Amino acid sequence: MARCRCSGRALCLCVLPFVMMSHLLVYIMVSIFVAMSYVPEPQLPLHFVASGASSNSGVLAPHPLATFWNLRLVDGALWNRLQHLQDRQHNPILRGNRTEIGDPSTDPNYMHQADGPPPCSPDPLWASQLPDFNTMPEQMQDFVLSMHCRRYTLLIDQPDLCTGQDADAEAPMLLMAIKSQVGSFENRQAIRETWGRSGLVQEEAGGKWWQVRTVFLLGRQDITTGPHPDLGALLQLESSHHKDVLQWDFRDTFFNLTLKDILFWDWLSMHCPHIHFIFKGDDDVFVRTGALLGLLNEHLGVNNDSKEIEHFLVGDVITNAWPSHQPHTKYYIPESFYKGVYPTYAGGGGVVYSGALARRLRVVSQWVSLFPIDDVYLGMCLHRLGISPSHHPGFLTFDLPEAERGKPCAYRRVLLVHKRSPKEMLTLWRELKASLPAC
Template sequence: MARCRCGGRALCLCLLPFLMMSHLLVYIMVSIFVAMSYTPEPQLPLHFVASGASSNSGALAPHPLAAFWNLRLVDGALWNRLQHLQDRQHNPILKGNSTGGSSPATGRTTVLGTGVSPPCGPDLLWASQLPDFNTMPEQMQDFVLSMHCRHYTLLMDQPDLCSGLDNESDTSMLFMAIKSQVGHFENRQAIRETWGRSGWVKEETGGKRWQVRTVFLLGRQDTTTGPHPDLGALLQLESKRYRDILQWDFRDTFFNLTLKDVLFWDWLSMHCPHAHYIFKGDDDVFVRTGALLDYLNEHHASSQGASNRAKRREDFLVGDVIANAWPSRQPATKYYIPESFYKGFYPTYAGGGGVVYSGALAVRLHEISQWVNLFPIDDVYLGMCLCRLGVLPVHHPGFLTFDLPEADRGKPCAYHRVLLVHKRSPKEILTLWRQLRPPLSEC
């Protein structure tokens, strides 16, 4: 190796940065070419999320320790293989490979980002990739056959639900989207008369008024679960009377609840993008709406000021956070997910009984959900989308998706620190609403 003599020391010092930069440039170019030419092997192992550090004592959920994007494929359950293809196509480093591709698991060609909806209906292609498909429960089989579909006709629409509110910039707005079913009229009516009433609603202690808009998310009545009376005409009357029904043309089953999230985000981005906060929940929960508005007002005030706080406000989601959960492998359970379909643990998510997130986050969820394959369990799917965005859900002890202790359920004072409790019948909702309306001084 040539040495620099004393007379040329200054010249060497000048050339040293250029030599270092040239080596770095060569390293970067080689890394990119290796990544571009990489073909995933089905036998290599993959987790959906990077392993993280738990922080159960804090307000934030566990966070990933490593970068989310991962070019390595890890052993292949069907969902993991399909999602791996999506990840490679939309990896920000590999933008040149984002127009389409062929799945290593199936050879099927996919065209992404074109806006063209694939034809919907049962498709046996993915089923052929599952050796245990014929032994799976019926709801799992149905999901696999239709998991490529995420565009469905809107049968009942409410395009004017938020009209006139976009000009009221000083008015805070909470949009309540509640998952229901055709036959659950009694649940919907109890909510309309109590915590989900649309219109002006006051905070419980602050006195500030919010605009609240409520809508119910429905699919088609599922005839495969047994004979049902035809309630179509009654639903039409209900929609005409209350103007708060969104219904899409898909079977309303437990594993199709994810579709309600995806289709609602699409509808919201078109018809109500100015909503400040969105509540998404089930029609068998009880919500202390005034107390929830108090909490949201406090959060809004505490998030203003510094730029990092403003960013946190945009990415805000709160609920009953569940971390380090694994799929159920018991075929008899409602939440059963076969290992041939999905491997790995679940990302941190908030219990599906009810969550609240910012309107800005709803827009981002709508965008990112296009690049996350549908998953049978809706609250886990929301967690997957949050993980894609790098958003950490906030845990709040007032979201009781697993209910109060049984001894406290009949005591009104036990609800004074509760924002949401699951689950309650229509009669219990009406009773609780009457009991908790006036402040109880003895509490």
């Protein structure tokens, strides 16, 4: 019996390697079979849209080709380097802060504008970071030198714009925030008399009536580009009469339009925190306000799911656009300043978003370095929040086909069209209010 046990143990030691080898071979064959039979999940559709064109397919913007800024440092691009530092500083894992982005009441790192604007002046340090700074256009140089400045004195305020004299009044359904300039008196007056009229506004086709307010966002008159008369006294008179002008103490240039967004979000949080929706647009667009109110009431209303409202932004969506590298164009961005594709964004002629989203944008904008093109910057903030803008074919920021521009019936499917002069606004408003034949 003892010899049997010894012999059996020896036999086990001899057979064990072969058993282990056979198991290994089976494991390898199964792994190869699984790998060969694996079918990847279908990828989200990608639409290539050239710079300056809009995406007219689908409700949501397509999945981006790649993140528009990377975690790795991009050599030679100033904005990318600054944003890299911002991402590291505000990374919730690195700083151990679990607070959700977009809640100003629970974010200890957010400084309120009520503390007062600190002294801010051009900083030559930024110029030293760009080897081609001296060859850049003047508006790009001005932006770079002051890109660290975010808080400016409010010269003209309208603290009672949303409530009037009644602090208990219900918040307006829609606030029309229009970017204008000091000298654009005719544009502002045409808007007040047409699509931007404040007060009770009815949805089209005899729908509900909603409270609407309009406010114009201005910077300081830029008198450095030529001989211009000082229009400050006229603006003060206009403001005292209409009580719908906000003006901040910064130069009102194209590359400073981003400041109007971030300063307006601060003002909104203090003086109009319960607004339901905001339309942000230029003073040379035409809006069918009644149709826009109908869209907001039909698809969202004021009592819908809070998460849906927090993500709501609609406009003319532009995807996979690249910065212009042509020095003589209006939208020129040097490669030394920014590298990469732009995030998905909505054309700046006009967009509409919820008040809940505006409150989140106010906070997240502190974590995104300023960029000289305002609609691209809004897209950057949305990207940081993980939100995709929704495309609506009624937002025609690139205008109607030329053959249809003079036909009132063509505007029945339009929510916004860009560009229109003050005279064209008044004429179009009268035509759309009149009884039209069947379209």
